[in-house]
Amino acid sequence: xxxxxxxxxxxxxxxxxxxxxxxxxxxVETAADLFDIPAAVAFDDEFGIDARTERETRxxxxxxxxxxxxxxxxxxxxxxxxxxxxxxxxxADRSEFLTSYTQxxxxxxxGFLQALFEYQxxxxxxxxxxxxxxxxxxxxxxxxxxxxxxxxxxxxxxxRVLVPDLLREGRRSTLENYVAGTDLAVDTYPTVxxxxxxxxxxxxxxxxxxxxxxxxxxVRGTIEENLSAxxxxxxxxxxxxxxxxxxxxxxxxxxPADVGADVVIGDASVLGxxxxxxxxxxxxxxxxxYLRQVPGRLVGASEDATDRRAxxxxxxxxxxxxxxxxxxxxxxxxxxxVALRTAMHAATLGSTGMVELANRGVRRAxxxxxxxxxxxxxTAPVHDRHHLREFVARLNQPAQEVADALEERGFAVxxxxxxxxxxxxxxxxDEQLDEFATAFSEVVR
Amino acid sequence: xxxERTTEETPIDASQVRYDQARYVENGQYEPLLSEKDLTxxxxxxxxxxxxxxxxxxxxxxxxxxxxxxxxxxELSEPELARHYTRLSQMIxxxxxxxxxxxxxxxxxxPKFTEDVAALPSAAVHPDRSGQSIQGTLELLYRLQDYLGxxxxxxxxxxxxxxxxxxxxxxxxxxxxxxxHNGEGHRDEVIIPESAHGTNFATAALGGYDVxxxxxDDxxxxxxxxxxxxxxxxxxxxxxxxxxxxGLFERDIEEIAEMVHDVGxxxxxxxxxxxALLGRAxxxxxxxxxxxxxxxxxxxxxxxxxxxxAGPVGVxxxxxxxxxAPRVREAEDTGEGDEVTYELFDPDHTIGHVHGYQGxxxxxxxxxxxxxxxxxxxxxxxxxxxVLNANYLASQLEYDVPYEPFHHEFVASAGDQxxxxxxxxxxxxxxxxxxxxxxxxxxxxxxxxxxxxxxxxTLDRLAAAFNAVAEEGDGTLEDAPERTTARRIDQTSAAxxxxxxxxxxxxxx
Numbered sequence: 001x002x003x004x005x006x007x008x009x010x011x012x013x014x015x016x017x018x019x020x021x022x023x024x025x026x027x028v029e030t031a032a033d034l035f036d037i038p039a040a041v042a043f044d045d046e047f048g049i050d051a052r053t054e055r056e057t058r059x060x061x062x063x064x065x066x067x068x069x070x071x072x073x074x075x076x077x078x079x080x081x082x083x084x085x086x087x088x089x090x091x092a093d094r095s096e097f098l099t100s101y102t103q104x105x106x107x108x109x110x111g112f113l114q115a116l117f118e119y120q121x122x123x124x125x126x127x128x129x130x131x132x133x134x135x136x137x138x139x140x141x142x143x144x145x146x147x148x149x150x151x152x153x154x155x156x157x158x159x160r161v162l163v164p165d166l167l168r169e170g171r172r173s174t175l176e177n178y179v180a181g182t183d184l185a186v187d188t189y190p191t192v193x194x195x196x197x198x199x200x201x202x203x204x205x206x207x208x209x210x211x212x213x214x215x216x217x218x219v220r221g222t223i224e225e226n227l228s229a230x231x232x233x234x235x236x237x238x239x240x241x242x243x244x245x246x247x248x249x250x251x252x253x254x255x256p257a258d259v260g261a262d263v264v265i266g267d268a269s270v271l272g273x274x275x276x277x278x279x280x281x282x283x284x285x286x287x288x289x290y291l292r293q294v295p296g297r298l299v300g301a302s303e304d305a306t307d308r309r310a311x312x313x314x315x316x317x318x319x320x321x322x323x324x325x326x327x328x329x330x331x332x333x334x335x336x337x338v339a340l341r342t343a344m345h346a347a348t349l350g351s352t353g354m355v356e357l358a359n360r361g362v363r364r365a366x367x368x369x370x371x372x373x374x375x376x377x378x379t380a381p382v383h384d385r386h387h388l389r390e391f392v393a394r395l396n397q398p399a400q401e402v403a404d405a406l407e408e409r410g411f412a413v414x415x416x417x418x419x420x421x422x423x424x425x426x427x428x429x430d431e432q433l434d435e436f437a438t439a440f441s442e443v444v445r
Numbered sequence: 446x447x448x449e450r451t452t453e454e455t456p457i458d459a460s461q462v463r464y465d466q467a468r469y470v471e472n473g474q475y476e477p478l479l480s481e482k483d484l485t486x487x488x489x490x491x492x493x494x495x496x497x498x499x500x501x502x503x504x505x506x507x508x509x510x511x512x513x514x515x516x517x518x519x520e521l522s523e524p525e526l527a528r529h530y531t532r533l534s535q536m537i538x539x540x541x542x543x544x545x546x547x548x549x550x551x552x553x554x555x556p557k558f559t560e561d562v563a564a565l566p567s568a569a570v571h572p573d574r575s576g577q578s579i580q581g582t583l584e585l586l587y588r589l590q591d592y593l594g595x596x597x598x599x600x601x602x603x604x605x606x607x608x609x610x611x612x613x614x615x616x617x618x619x620x621x622x623x624x625x626h627n628g629e630g631h632r633d634e635v636i637i638p639e640s641a642h643g644t645n646f647a648t649a650a651l652g653g654y655d656v657x658x659x660x661x662d663d664x665x666x667x668x669x670x671x672x673x674x675x676x677x678x679x680x681x682x683x684x685x686x687x688x689x690x691x692g693l694f695e696r697d698i699e700e701i702a703e704m705v706h707d708v709g710x711x712x713x714x715x716x717x718x719x720x721a722l723l724g725r726a727x728x729x730x731x732x733x734x735x736x737x738x739x740x741x742x743x744x745x746x747x748x749x750x751x752x753x754x755a756g757p758v759g760v761x762x763x764x765x766x767x768x769x770a771p772r773v774r775e776a777e778d779t780g781e782g783d784e785v786t787y788e789l790f791d792p793d794h795t796i797g798h799v800h801g802y803q804g805x806x807x808x809x810x811x812x813x814x815x816x817x818x819x820x821x822x823x824x825x826x827x828x829x830x831x832v833l834n835a836n837y838l839a840s841q842l843e844y845d846v847p848y849e850p851f852h853h854e855f856v857a858s859a860g861d862q863x864x865x866x867x868x869x870x871x872x873x874x875x876x877x878x879x880x881x882x883x884x885x886x887x888x889x890x891x892x893x894x895x896x897x898x899x900x901x902x903t904l905d906r907l908a909a910a911f912n913a914v915a916e917e918g919d920g921t922l923e924d925a926p927e928r929t930t931a932r933r934i935d936q937t938s939a940a941x942x943x944x945x946x947x948x949x950x951x952x953x954x
Contacts, residue, residue, distance in 0.1 A: 008826030009819055011554045011745070011898050018901035019830075022837040031829040034836050036694045036850045041731045043724065047595040051820025054558050061814050064588070065567040067581035075571040078801070087523055089564070091530040099539035099555050101547060102751040104880075107929040108466060108872050110475060111533030112750040118479055121946040125517060131945050135752070137607040140801030148651070173770075173797035177618055181653025223511055252489060252505055255513040267801075277582055278572030278802020279607075279753065291943060297751065301950055302939035305924075305932035309474050309950075314939040320610070321883075324646035325656045332644050333608040333741065337749030344530060347479060350520030351487040355503045362506045386507055403575075412574050 007051070071412040072432045073275060074423050076390040077168060077219055078139060078246070078267050081275045081427030082357070084341075085348045088272060092341045102297075102336070106312040107304070113311035116336060117299045119343040126250040127264045127285040128257025133296035135268075135335040136282025139244060140171040142265035143213065144178025145284065145295040145329055149263065150211035150240040151182050152293050152328070158210040158239070160187045164196060166219050170278075184210065194222035194383035194392070198229055205233045212237075215244035216253055220422065221365060221390035222383050223253065231260030246270045246283070247346060248361065249388055251354035262287050271349075272341030275427070281338040292318060295329030297336075361389040364425040364433070369393070371437045372423070375444050382420065390424035392416060397445055405443035411436050462906065464875030467535035468930045475930060476532045479519040480947040486517040536930040537750075538877055544899060544907045546838070548854045548880040548892030549642065549690060551720050551742035553827075556818065559746070559811035568810055572802035576788050582806070583787035586773045589813045590757075596816075596824070597719075597736055598729025599759025603768045605804040609717060610644040612737025612756025613684070615769060617652035618796045619735060619760060620682045620711045622767040626794055629709065632681040636710075638667060640691065640884040642717055645684045654681060661886055665691045665848040667701060676708045686715035687731065688722075690884045690892070692835065692851030702732025711735060711764075716756075719743045720896065721832060721853035724825030728759075735760045740812035747811075755808040770795040771803075828853070830897035834904060838895050841908035843915040847887055854894035856887045857911075864889040866922035867914050873928045874910035 014022075019031075028034055035042075052060065073081055092098070096111065103109035116134040123132035136142040147161045161179065163172060165188040176186050189201040189212075196214055205212060212234035216224040224230075227243070234241035243261040245253065248270050256264045269281035286294060292315070300314035320327040349357060365387040369380040372393050381391035395402055399415045406413055414422040425433060469476045488499035490509050505512050521529070539545070545552035562568075570579050590602040606612040617635070624632045635649035636657045649656050657675045662668035666689065676683075683705045687695045695701060705712050714728040714736035720743045722728075728736045740746050741754035748754070760768060771789035778786075819827065831853040839846045844857040857879075859867045868878035868891075879893040891911075895904060914922070926932065944950050 007822045009823045009830065009897055011556060012826060012830040013898065013900040014830060015900070019833070022833055022901050022904075025840050026833070026836045028836075031833040034832045034850070035725050035852065036696065037722075037726045038696055038699070040699060041726055043598075043722075043726050043730060046821045047592070047724070047824070049592060049595065049816060049820045049824070051823050052818055054556075054818060057814055057818040058558055058562055060817055061562040061585070061810065062565060062567075064585050065562075065565055065581040065810075067584060068567045068570055069578040070567070071574070071578055073571045073574070075573045077573060079571055079573075081569070081571065085523075087527060091527065091534070093560065094531070094534040095541040096534040096537040096539040098560075098747040098749055099541045100537050100750050101545070101550055101552060101748040104547075105538075105868065105872060105878065106934050107869065107926050107931045108538035108877070109536075109750075110930045111536035114476065114478065114536075115530070115533050116750075117945075118947070121478075121480065121948060122518065124946040124948050130949075131943075137611060137753075137805075138801045140798065141607070141611070168801065170798045170801040174799055174801060177614075177797055177799050178651075180618060180621070181651055223507065225511065251516055252507065252512050254511060258513070274569035275571040276568070277570050277579075277806035278800075279804070279806045279808075280801060298943070298945055300939040301944040302935045304934045308470070308931070310931040310934045312934050312936055312939050314936070314943060314945075317940075319643075320647035321643040324643045325650035327643070327647040327650075330610045330614060330644050330647035330651050331608070332610045333739075333748075333754040334752040335607075336751035336753075337747070338753055340750065344526070347519065347521065347526050347529075348523065351485045351516045351518040352501060352503060352520060354518065355487055355489055355505075355516055359503065359506055366506070386511060407575060407578060412571065412578060414573050 071407065071410055072428055072436065073412045074428065074436060075412055075414050076221065076424030076426060079275045079278065080270050080389065080424065082270065084272065084274065084345060087348055088341055088344045092337065092344060097337065097340060103313055110311060113299050115340050115343060117311050119339045120299060122343055122346050123283060123285045126247055128255040129264060129285040130288035131291060131294065132285035133294055134299055135339045136284050136296055136331065137335060138280030138282045139265060139267040140174035142282035142284045143171055144175050146242045146263045146265050147175060147179050147184060147211055148182060149290060149293055149295065151184055153290055154210045154238065156207065156238060158208045159183050159185055160209045161211040161213065162187055162189050162204055162209055163213045164189060164191050164215065166191050168219055194218055194220040194385050195224050196226060196230055198226045201230060202233045205237045205239065207237055209237050209239040211240045211242055213242045213244065217249055217388040220383060220392050221387045222385035223388055227254055227259035235260055248358050252358040268342045269338055271345040273338060281335045281342055293328055294318065296331050296334060361426050365389055365391050368423060368425045368433060372440060375441050378444060389426040390422055393421050393423060395419050395421065395444060402443055406439060409439040411439060462874050464873060464928050466929045469532050478947050479521065479529065482525065483519040483521055484517055485520040486515050488515045489513060543875055544903055545877040546879050546893045546895045546907065547877060548894040549717055551894060551896055553745050553896040554898040555745050555747040556815060559814045562814050563807045563810040580787060583773050585810065585813055587787050589809055590773065592816045593738055593757055594759060597738065597759045598727030599736060600762040601765040601768060602757055602759045603772055604757045604809055605769045605800050606737065606756040606758055607800050607804045608752060608754045609737055609739040609756040610648060611799060612758045613644055613648040614651060615758045615799050616713050616735045616737060617648055619764055619767045621652060622794060622796050623764055624681055632679055634679045635681055636675045636683045638685065640689060640886055641684060641686065642715060645715060665693050665886060666695050669697060672701065672704060676704060676710065678708060680708050680710035682711040682713045684713040684715060686718050688718050688852040691848045691856050692854040693848055694852060698731045717742060718853065721828055723828040724821065725828055729761065735764055740808060744812040745815045746808045753805045753808050755805045755812065766793040767796055768792050769799050770797055827897045834895040834897060834899055838893065838904045838908055843912045844891060854892060856884065857891040857893060858887050859889035859891055862889060862922065864891055867891065869933060870914045870917060870922045870925035871910050872926040874913060876907055876910045
C-alpha cells in the first residue's frame with residue numbers, strides 16, 4: 001500500500017518522484033520494506049473504514065450530530081453556556097495557538113507562554129493565592145491532585161479527605177481513583193439546606209484528616225456562608241482547606257485567601273468554552289508554601305540574553321519528564337488552549353464585566369425562582385440561602401415527569417430528587433427565560 | 446520553493462535560509478502584559494469608590510459579608526485585545542509555521558475542517574442532558590470507540606481519559622481492579638523500560654505501584670534476561686511502547702507477552718508511537734491487554750500549545766468490565782423506527798470516573814473526523830510515509846544515528862556538541878528542533894520524528910538545517926538563537942527566583 005494523493009493520506013504531500021528519490025536514497029524498493037515487524041504479529045487485514053472526501057466527512061459528522069435535540073439548556077452544576085464573544089473564537093483559532101505544542105523551546109513560544117502567564121495571573125487575582133498552575137484537565141482531576149498534594153505536604157500522617165455529601169458523583173469518583181494509590185480514603189460531611197453543616201463538620205475533622213473540601217457556590221447553587229469557620233477547623237487539624245469554585249463566582253464571592261483557603265480548584269472553562277459535553281479546564285491555585293509540590297506546568301518570568309523580560313516553563317524538576325516516579329503528578333498534556341480561551345474571555349469582560357456577569361447570575365436566579373414560585377404547588381428556591389446562577393425547586397408532582405414534559409417543549413432541566421428540579425438561568429437569553437417560565441407553568445399541575 | 450532548489454544537483458544551502466520571528470518591543474519589553482496596558486480596580490458592593498485605589502464601584506445583590514471587596518483586572522477595548530492576541534500568536538512557532546520534528550510528540554498537520562465540525566452548534570451539549578436528547582453525541586462516541594477498537598485490535602474502548610497520561614492512569618487502575626477482583630491484590634510492581642516516557646513512571650507511582658526499571662540490551666530493545674529477572678508473582682504489569690522511543694520495533698514482542706502473562710501480569714501498550722503501526726500491526730495482535738491512544742498525536746487533533754488532548758483506552762475482553770463509567774453502547778430496545786439508539790451504561794466492575802464527565806468531547810469529534818476522512822488506505826499510507834520520512838531524513842544527516850532499523854522516529858547524537866545548543870541554533874534556520882537529551886541511552890540525543898506530512902523538499906531543508914548546525918562552532922551555538930522573538934532565556938534564574946504572575950512581577954519591582 002504505497003498510497004498516492006488519490007488513495008492515501010490527504011495530508012502527506014509526497015509526489016511520485018519525491019517518494020521514489022527517497023526510497024532510492026534509503027535503499028529500499030517500497031516503504032513497506034522499512035517495517036521491521038515479525039510476520040506473526042503483522043496486520044494484513046483491513047479495518048473496514050471507508051475513506052471519504054472532506055465534504056463527505058463534514059456531511060457525515062453533521063448528520064450524526066443533528067440527532068442531538070436542539071434544547072434550551074437550564075442545566076448548570078459547573079457548565080453554564082455563557083455567551084462567548086466572537087473575538088475568542090477568531091483569535092484562539094489562529095493556527096499558531098492551535099498547532100503548537102508544549103513550550104519546550106521558549107524562545108519561539110513567547111506568545112503562548114505570555115498568554116498562559118496572564119491566565120495564571122488572572123487566577124492569582126481571583127483567588128488571592130500566590131500561585132496558579134497553567135491547567136489541570138477539569139475540576140474533578142484538580143480535586144484529585146489537591147488530595148495527593150495534601151498527602152505530600154502534611155507533616156503528620158493522616159488518612160482522610162473530607163468532602164461534602166452533595167459532591168457530584170463524577171468528582172467524588174475521580175477523587176477516589178486519584179487517592180486509590182495512596183493511603184487516603186474519602187469521607188463525607190453532611191450539608192444542611194445546601195450548605196456545609198458546620199457543627200457536624202467540626203466533629204468530623206480530626207488529626208486523621210489531611211484535607212477538608214468545600215465549594216462556593218455549592219452544587220445546588222447556594223452561596224456558602226461559613227467559609228472562614230470551615231477553614232479554621234481544617235487549619236486547627238493541620239489539614240489543607242481546599243475550596244472549589246470558578247472564575248465567574250470568584251469575581252464577587254469572598255476571596256479564598258481571605259477565608260483561609262490553602263488550595264483553590266474548580267472548572268475555569270465556565271469562561272471560554274461552550275457546554276462541550278463536560279470538557280473542562282481544571283483550575284488549580286495554592287499558597288506559595290507548596291510551590292515545589294504543585295502539580296502541572298508553571299510559566300515563569302525570566303530574562304533573555306538581551307536582558308528583556310521573557311517567559312519560560314519553570315520548576316520542571318517537579319514534572320514527570322524529569323522526575324519520573326518522584327514527580328508531583330503524571331500530568332503532561334493539559335488544557336493549555338482552553339486556558340488561553342478562558343483568559344481571552346476574561347480579558348474581554350475586564351473587572352467590571354466579570355463582576356457584572358456574576359451579579360447577573362445572582363439576580364437572574366432570584367428572578368426565575370420568584371417566577372416559578374408564583375406557580376401553584378412550587379417552592380423555589382428550596383434552600384433558604386443566597387444563590388448564584390442556579391437553585392433547586394420543589395414540586396408536588398414527580399420531578400422526572402415535569403422534566404420529560406419540559407424536554408418535549410424544548411427545555412433541558414436537571415432532576416435532583418423525586419420532587420426536586422435544579423434550574424440554572426445563567427446561559428440563556430431573557431427571551432428564552434420567558435419561554436421557559438411559560439412552558440413551566442403549563443406543565444406543572 | 447522553486448524546482449531547481451529541490452533537485453539533487455542543487456541541494457538546499459542552509460545559509461540561504463533566513464528566518465525572522467515576529468518581535469514587538471515596547472518600553473524595552475516584548476509585547477507588554479495586559480496588566481501593563483491597563484489595570485482597573487473595581488470596588489464591589491458597599492465599599493467606597495476610590496478606596497483601595499478603586500476607579501469604579503459596582504453594586505452587589507449579595508450582602509457584604511459574602512462578597513470580596515474589589516477586583517483588579519485589565520479593562521481593554523476589543524481592538525486592543527485583538528492586537529494583543531494577534532501579536533502573541535505571531536510570537537509562536539506551530540506546525541503551520543514550519544517543520545516540527547519533535548520526537549515522540551508526533552506533530553502532524555491538523556486538518557482545518559475538523560475545527561469546523563467540532564464547532565457545529567449541535568456539538569455544544571451540556572453533560573447532564575438526557576441520553577435520549579443527545580443521540581448524536583452518543584452515536585459519534587460509539588462509532589469512535591468502534592474505530593479505535595479496530596485500529597488497536599482491542600475489544601472495548603473508553604473515551605473518557607482527557608490525555609495520554611490520563612489514559613495510562615486508567616490502564617493502571619483497570620489493571621489494579623482486575624488483579625484485585627481475581628484475588629491478586631498483592632501484585633505491587635510495574636515494570637518499565639528505562640527509555641520509556643516519563644509519564645509511565647509517574648503514572649505507576651500515582652497508582653500506588655513500585656516501579657521496576659528495565660535496562661535496554663545493546664541493540665536498544667528490551668533485555669529479555671533482565672525482563673526475566675524483573676518478572677515475579679508481584680508483577681502487576683509491564684508498560685511498553687512499540688516501536689520504542691528509539692523508534693525500534695520490539696521484535697521479541699510475542700515472547701515478551703508470553704513471559705509477562707506467564708507470571709500473571711498484564712501487558713500495557715503506551716500509544717505514543719502508534720502512528721508507526723497504523724495498518725501494519727495492532728497492539729491487540731501482539732499480546733497487549735490494555736493500551737491508550739494519543740489522539741492528538743496519531744489522529745491529528747491539534748496539540749493546542751500543550752492540550753487539550755484525549756487518551757482513550759482500549760482493553761481485551763477480560764478487562765472490559767473494569768473500564769471507567771459510564772460507557773456508550775447500542776440500546777437493546779431501539780424503540781420505534783429503524784434507527785439504532787444509544788445509551789450510557791456502567792460496566793459491571795467499573796473503576797468509576799477518571800474525569801468529572803466524559804473527557805475532551807470536542808477533541809474526540811476531531812479524531813473521529815480525521816479517521817473517517819482517511820479510512821483504511823489513508824491510515825496505512827500515513828504510517829508508510831511517516832516511516833519513509835524518518836528513514837530518509839536520517840540518511841541525509843551528518844549526525845550519527847546509532848540505533849536502527851527505526852520506524853517513525855530516530856535518535857541522532859549531537860556528539861561533541863551540546864544537544865540543547867544544537868536545538869537553539871536550529872531555531873535560527875526556521876525549523877523547530879527535535880526533542881533533546883532524551884532518551885539518555887544516546888549521548889546528546891536529538892530525537893527526531895518528521896511524520897508523514899513533510900515532502901522530500903521540506904525534509905531536505907530540514908536536513909540542511911541539521912547539517913549546517915553540525916558544522917558550526919561552539920560560539921555560534923552558545924549565542925543562538927538570534928532570529929527568534931526572544932534570545933537565549935535564562936532558565937536558571939526563572940527557577941531560582943520564581944515569578945509566576947504579573948502580581949509577582951509588580952511586587953518584585
